Amino acid sequence: MQQKVYDIKNKSVDLFLLGDDYKDIFPKMAEYKQIVDMNCEVVFLPRTLDISTTEIKRKIAIQNDLDQKEDTIYKATKI
Numbered sequence: 001m002q003q004k005v006y007d008i009k010n011k012s013v014d015l016f017l018l019g020d021d022y023k024d025i026f027p028k029m030a031e032y033k034q035i036v037d038m039n040c041e042v043v044f045l046p047r048t049l050d051i052s053t054t055e056i057k058r059k060i061a062i063q064n065d066l067d068q069k070e071d072t073i074y075k076a077t078k079i
Contacts, residue, residue, distance in 0.1 A: 001029065001031040001033065004016070004035075005031050005034050005035060008035055008038055008040050009038055013040055014039065014040055015039065015040065015041050015043065016035055016040050016041065016042050016043070017043050017044075017045055018042065018043070018044050018045070019044065019045060019046075019047055019053075020037060020044040020046050021047060022044065023044045025035065026042070026044075034060060
């Protein structure tokens with residue numbers, strides 16, 4: 001969470017979105033006060049059924065890995 005505080009401060013973020021599963025937890029964390037003190041609004045969004053951020057991140061990582069491998073193969077064939 002400290003990385004988020006750092007990013008908010010250094011990128012002048014004025015709106016921070018979190019899933020509503022953090023609604024009871026996040027306001028009790030020290031980072032919440034830091035973020036609010038930087039005039040950054042915190043908004044909790046309802047969970048979207050059947051959407052997993054973890055699964056989306058996993059698929060992106062797999063695709064990025066495949067893209068890198070294809071790029072390596074392409075460069076190797078140019079030699």
